[in-house]
Amino acid sequence: MNCNLICIKYKARKPFVGGRYADGQKRCQGCEIYIKFPGVYCPCCGHRLRTKPRDRGFKAKLREQVRRQTLED
Numbered sequence: 001m002n003c004n005l006i007c008i009k010y011k012a013r014k015p016f017v018g019g020r021y022a023d024g025q026k027r028c029q030g031c032e033i034y035i036k037f038p039g040v041y042c043p044c045c046g047h048r049l050r051t052k053p054r055d056r057g058f059k060a061k062l063r064e065q066v067r068r069q070t071l072e073d
Helices: 056-072
Strands: 026-028 033-035
Touching: none
Parallel strands: none
Antiparallel strands: 026 033
16 A cells, blocks of 8 residues: 555645644545545545544644534534
């Protein structure tokens, strides 16, 4: 499962406001990039995409952003 550079066309830019996961971006650990892709697996290498942060502080920050967003809607 190596990176075949197909993921480059799905590569996502960092949002100005908010975090990457809150913006709908996903992280591929195989290709080591954030991508904007509707599927669960990377189209390039086949690794499962990470949709939530691993760090405790960033998890809390994401939960707070999602909570605020649901209150606004």
